[in-house]
Amino acid sequence: MKHKDLIRKMTLEEKASLMSGKNFWQTQNINRLGINSMFLADGPHGIRKQAAAADHLGLNPSIPATCFPTAATIANSWNAELGEKMGEYLGEEAVAQKVNVLLGPGVNMKRSPLAGRNFEYFSEDPYLAGKLAAGMIKGIQSKGVAACVKHFAANNQEERRMAIDTIVDERTLREIYLTAFEIAIKEGKAKTMMSSYNLLNGAYTNENIHLMRDILRDEWDFQGVVVTDWGGSNDRVAGLLAGNELEMPSTSGETNGEIVKAVKAGKIKEEVLDECVDRLLELIFTTEAVFEAEHKEIDVEKHHRMAQKVAEESIVLLKNEDHILPLKKGKRVAVIGDFAKEARYQGAGSSNINPTKLDRTLDFLDQSGIDSIGFEPGFERYGKKNKKKINKACDLAKEADVVLLYIGLDEVTEAEGLDRQNMKIPENQIELLHALYKVNANIVAVLSCGSVVEMPWIDKVKGLVHGYLSGQAGASAILRVLTGEVNPSGKLAETYPIRYEDTPSFYHFPGKEISVEYREGPYIGYRYYDTAGVKVLFPFGYGLSYTTFEYTDIEVGNESVAFKITNTGNFAGMEIAQLYVGCKSKAIFRPKKELKGFAKILLQPGETKTVTIPFDDKTFRYFNVKTNKWEIEQADYEILIGASSADIRLRDTICVEGTGAPIPYDNEKLPSYYSGHANNVSEEEFENLLGYKVPESKWDRTKRLGYNDTIAQCQYARGAFGKLAFYSISFTHWFLRKIGKRSTANLMMMSIYHLPFRGIARMSGGIVNMPMVDGILMMVNGRFFKGASHVLKERKKVVKSAK
Template sequence: MKTRILIILLAFASQITSAQLLSKDQEMEQKIDQILSQLTLKEKVAMCHAQSKFSSPGVPRLGIPEIWMSDGPHGVRGEINWDNWGYAGWTNDSITAFPALTALAATFNPELAHEYGVAIGEEARYRRKDILLGPGVNIYRTPLNGRNFEYMGEDPYLASKMVVPYIHGVQENGVSACVKHYALNNQEEWRGHIDVHVDDRTLHEIYLPAFKAAVEEGGVWSLMGAYNKYNGQHATTNKVLMNDILKGDWDFDGVVVSDWGSAHDTDESALYGLDIEMGSWTNGLTASKDFAYNDYYLADAFYEKLKSGEIDESVVNDKVRRILRLMFRTTMSDNRPLGRMNNQEHHDVARKIATEGIVLLKNDNNFFPINPNEKLTIAVIGENATKSMTVGGGSSELKAQYEISPLEGIQKRYPNATILYSMGYSSGPSAYGRVIPPKEDQDSLQQAAIETAKKADIVLFVGGLNKNHHQDCEGGDRLSYDLPYNQDALLDGIIAANPNVGVILVSGNAVAMPWLNKVKGLMQAWYLGSDAGYALADVISGDVNPSGKLPFSFPVKLEDNAAHSFGELSYPGDSINQYYKEGILVGYRWFDTKKIKPQFPFGFGLSYTTFEYSDLKTNKTEYAKDDSITVSFTLKNTGKVAGAETAQLYVSDPKCSVMRPAKELKGFDKVLLQAGESKEVSITVPVSCFAFYSEEGKNWVVEPGDFVLQVNSSSADNKLKQKIKVE
């Protein structure tokens, strides 16, 4: 009886909550109607374009505030001048630098994604920002893309599951997340004009799901258009992407913001989905402040077309309605929290994400962990051991309150060791859009590093990429798959001098590894933010057991990557057009289906312990299309230390009317186990997620027949398998 009463009360409470939400939404829309009726046409148009580098105007006479934006998604960018790209020189805009989104994706931990969003949202709110320009969910298509470090990997399911809680966390603070870059912005080379040609199935199965999840599950309040073209029309003002899919099929009720300078035409900007135009004249002022901003495509030219009746006023009303809706959710919200910045909780979240994101890729003879109590001589070699990774990289660069380097983190965690440091190579200073040659003599640096290696018991080489132009940086792609700055030759020299070498790769991208068989250990460390050095020392010392898994595949050579295997028209294009010839076979879908062995597969990551999978069961063996499948199995920690393992559920459709990948990720669960502990793990997925996108019917189809469920530790390592039937 008590249980029944409780159920009734809960149901009643749920109805009240739904009714209250409906009432709040209705009340908000009524207020928007009232405001719209009081706005002049000039005022409406003014709200649709920038008034400075990072703000759009309000209407002071009606008490409507400005909207202030900030670059993200790894922290709130330092304050920029009103009319140019220079920093304003504030002394109170230093923030917590959070790990790059590749590191977050590597945690395979949606709960951490929510903590990340809450913390960065609090910092944005404290800095009085209304829109945080992130997160990014463009799919990792090529390891040369300069902005891959800002995104969440190659798999649309993983990106979808990680982006939703991030958005929720940010927006709990009354700050809008702004998911970007919609869509198909998968390279920096020719990004402003390259015309991407991709079939509808690939678009919907690979490149749109994370955006769709951000809208339909994340409830994101704003979205940023991309620079590139799609099928002949710029993405930011693309009828199919914006009107038909985003605001039509997905019923997006938020604001579309242009990337800075991604609008190109008044008619298209007005009619095809753009709501706030930013940065169209990114060189700052032209003749005067008024001319610069009033000359935007959604400024004076838009006003004249509205005034003449060439464009109906309902067009601007829809844009302003969306902008006001955003304002009621953010800057005009009644119950907006105050935010916080640079507190211990934020640093703790950043460090936890960093340690969970580090991926152990090789560990011969238990090279890692290195005992911090032994009296060792450790040579730390490589510029990335000391180079700042929060500055540079383009719009995601940060003004961090502090940044602990890998060298500093190792020094503090190993007080009993003798730490020797040698730079090894030099990359020169970071500069956006250009390469500044280093002043140091590279041969001298290399020889000094080899001499340092000879004096050590252990060598930790901290190398990889950095935030310089043509590395992991906006505005240009990498020029080579190899490690830059002659690091391969440097590593060969170090290994010849001292074979006891472990490599720490700091990068947001895969790299070639001709030295892999010669080193004892390898960690993928990403860009880890303020506490990078502490997080690395946590894992190197064994204080934290590594549990990260790769969010994208590492090819042995560049030609093994799907996009590159089809030649220049596939990547980078001919400077005008580009064709995604690999279709849906992106990342592990390509490697598994074509039976090409990667250097390291998607979802791969070692641990300081071992795990055993057994006893696979499903809740039944035959399913209808509207059913859910629960897969359960036993996971046991068979080692001597506690550790976390991410079990991954893949689905195969062996017989289908269309080509399907060998397998696709459809579920995962990260499980923490003490030494010797076993747990029954359950992963539930809907049968509908087995669907493919039908170009003929323009819908999602699950064909009846047999499907194979695989429980894996990576895309390439199957532990358990079972066949089920869909009626």
């Protein structure tokens, strides 16, 4: 231990006090020993430090900070160096605001396009997500503060996120859901890790010994600090035994007391607590050192320009029929769509940034050189139909050579705590598009959303530019792409299926009651579509340019693959070359091919460059459930170089020596996995993959409600009070949506409806403690007066002890 002498000077109570927050965002301090508080702040794509009235959901404003593009956006840049540079800027702002730990980046996989927090995550591919996250982490931590990679692990839905049990086989867990975390820890050297809310195969993640000890500490040699997601602690002592140092936010000493009792009772050795304290102290001392030097004010303009550069490299050109883009000089342009007036540039919830400034399309039209003949909103932002707005937009479109149509998803559709209901953009926007098409077929759509949408309307647009959620400078970045000042170089970090029913998790997303079963195994995203032969709208890795590229001369060695790329067009441009590897052996089931490397290069017209992509420890490996470790199968492997997962330009074969591990599966028992058609696997076959019986997935409607049951389950409560509470919340939610208060309605679902009863104590900062929760449970379980009396009695104790 690095801080053994200091720890010796602490009382048991002081040690325990360091294990949970002082308040909503700060850790505990011990002044007599010179131990200061740390400040933790949300920040996957900007600093959200709240000066007062702290909350976790982004309700109250924070100190202004640069709002960079979200992870879903920057992932389309496929540029880890750019991510690292953006991380440096984030780190500078964290230092300026005296934030020790920046809570990001998030590297969870996009298992389903409907997951409500997809805008905060990079990709459906763990290798791409891990590499981009590692770059960002390096950048943030180069400034002396800590990055906190999250949410560990298999947290891929928002509904019931604090109580859902993720059931996933070990191989899929390792290869798909943990690999990005592994890269972030081993290559990015992240100093902190945030555990997720959910259970994983029966145990809460922050109490999961296999996840936290066997893998994170022992296998990956993680020496940093694990912090719970806010309110994500279930059993505090079990979490500490698993190596979860810091619980956030404060519980006003309640869980500290549990730790002290456990040590005195011999349930946990004091040395285990000392190890946790030592790691936390190391984080405090190493991050606070950077605040001692004098620091200049942040150059707001410089940081804004960086946000614009990131956005420019992340914009994806999806369609360019008749070379309608870049816009020709002198073309009369009608700008239509509410998002042109008020940009949709970030997600909602805990990552909501208060930007230092905000570019708006209408403010930049003149300087962009676009000859605009006017603007019409065309539609109501939150879905309400308005025929008058459509008519006015069509009148304007009739006068134009080209229509620039800004469409997408609104702020309350994509939000933390809620999953999307479908993959569609609002019907009123589609009605507008169809109406415009009748009067002017030269439509360029500019799409703003943080995740995948269906596009049955795509034949009605000649150009399609996807800006994703491009941050505070996104509007001007998109205009520069539209006019050709910037040649688009982004490529999709996720697949766009034709319809939601085509997705591999369609039958098993989200989990509605006790658990969610990952029956599709490793076949998520392009791994499924490619292997099963399912047609998609836009494949993984797809993106157009204003120039063209030719791939030639592949050479495969033992340690790398080299090839040449030539810019055969008339514009300078950047190309993203992608390395996929496919095993030719059929002994072990695998996706047809998997991403194992990529490179982004700039080429002038006519220029040729040789590109070398090295192989690494992840190029040929798979996780063997019999040996319980990573192995290599001896086989011939196809080395594929592509402009996307569906556009393979070069291929060769290499024979790789294996590790001689036994075949882990009986292929006759796993036909869906061996064929790749794993979108609707039977329970029996899934159990053969898991190696054990699938746990019960439905609530027991007959039992009394407990700590880990949710408010939603009050519909089955034994007592009238519980049922009344459920129906009151349900009615209020319905009514708020009816009167247009969708944000407030969403907040109810997120912070009340799906909240476990223990969360009332964990998130209230000590106002409600667990004995009071006992009383609330008595009330909903049919003993109203006894429960109410218990709540009042326990509340008096809390008030008295506070005095």
